Amino acid sequence: MINFKSISEIKDLIFENKNNFFKILESTIDQLESIGKTLNALRFTDKDFAIFQGNKIFSEKNFNLPLFGVPLAHKELFQRKLKGGQAWPNEGGSESRKNLLSDQTAKVISLLDKAGSIDCGRLVSVEYAFGVTGHNEYAGTPKNPWNRTYVCGGSSSGSAAIVASGIIPVALGTDTGGSVRLPASACGLFGLKPTQGLVSRDGVFPLSTSLDTVGPLSRSVEDAAKVLQIISGKDKNDNLSVKINIPDFLTEMKKGIKKISIGLPKNYFLEGSDKIVSDNTVKVFSICEKLGAFTKDIRIPNIETANDLNMLLISTEAALSHKKIALEKNKSFNQQTLMRILSGVFTSSEEYKKLKKYRIGFIKNIVSKVFEEVDLFITPVWPCLIPSIKESDFGANDKAAHLVRRIGHNTRPINYLGLPAISIPMGFDENGLPLSIQLVGKPFSEDLLLRAAFSLEKEFCFWDKKPKI
């Protein structure tokens, strides 16, 4: 009923007739249960809770809410506690946490509730959000709606599969090394990773306390902007949260790409990606120039170390949070996840301090050098074509570790730098899978990223492209 519709279009349908709302809700939950399960993308729905939320917003009659009645579902890392002591599962996509429940409601989920959205359930995450292909033996490996023998990418794989299928317009994901942008890119969506500190992580299952971020995956830039507007802002319960004046993203995004300066770093990003992916990025760079952006070749110094050190920081902090359960319940973990978490247990407290201190200096250096020259820079998202589910299913060995390092080549350094970025779909590869590029901005320049993304969205008309469901 709301398939492939935007937030605005869904609200229009609801305002036409109150009965439409309950039909929409019923149909959305049915599709999550049917298509979502076929794609291995659904963890659970909660129809009773969704109807309760629907009745509540209609009784309050606050029709100006930005997401009034819009059904959504999110990655399973976002906790929800219900009234009367009940709560939604909080398993982190892992058998090791089977039957564990949420002990609070995530801040961003509360903000979406207040904005009038209806929370229908939770979508599959890679185990502990620690993986980039989307494989999950326990919760299911989501299939890419564009070609079901291919991966969705991870770790917000369920969110990407469900939004790309057109069941809901947007879903939240988390991004620690590319986990919003990689699946968004593999499934032909916009994936926005905000600046470190813009969006609260309170109540979100942690992977890396320094690097985790929360962002939307959506079929349109407008829907990403709407959700970002709602979830942005200072939160005293998140120690990395920053107080800044939040721009009106919907107004800003319409200002166009003209006069925004965009850099193309050939070192590392293009050099480390396959030719087809690099060529695609250069092509989009030329289109930006044609649309009126200032373009310039740039070099990002010493970026090579950011990938390795980001891996070390993630595994060190994952080990700090999850070492106890990883040792006690190691038989309940997928061996790859266990390997990734345990590779952080050897980092001493002195090395951890150095790791964090070095990162701050590194960011200071890069931010001052790069963003004196340009406002944004462009890179590929995936460094290679999207792999099939079978070809990317490795055991816990060096080959698997190499694959993870390679797939996160273009996204992981951006988390290390704490910068905002957006993946933008623009075409298809030889296997019928979407191709995308990534734009990276200076700190808190989400408004500029959305401006550029909105211009490119109009150019590529990706909104009209739909997978066969």
Add this chain to the structure above:
Amino acid sequence: MVKNVKNNYHLKILNELEKAKINKELIDNVYGISKKQIETLKNTIIQDKIPDTVQEVFTDFLKKNKNDKF
């Protein structure tokens, strides 16, 4: 099994992993990956006069660029 480990902290952790009955091949892999990454860290040099947090870096950057978001 991992051999010739002289670092006491690493020995302690390896002992914990063995006690938890982690697969020996996995311990080898994990230790190998960890050593490579820590080696990268050892080769880094911390600059003088850097802020205490990433947020401070961002705040300074935006103030210098006369951004009105603060």
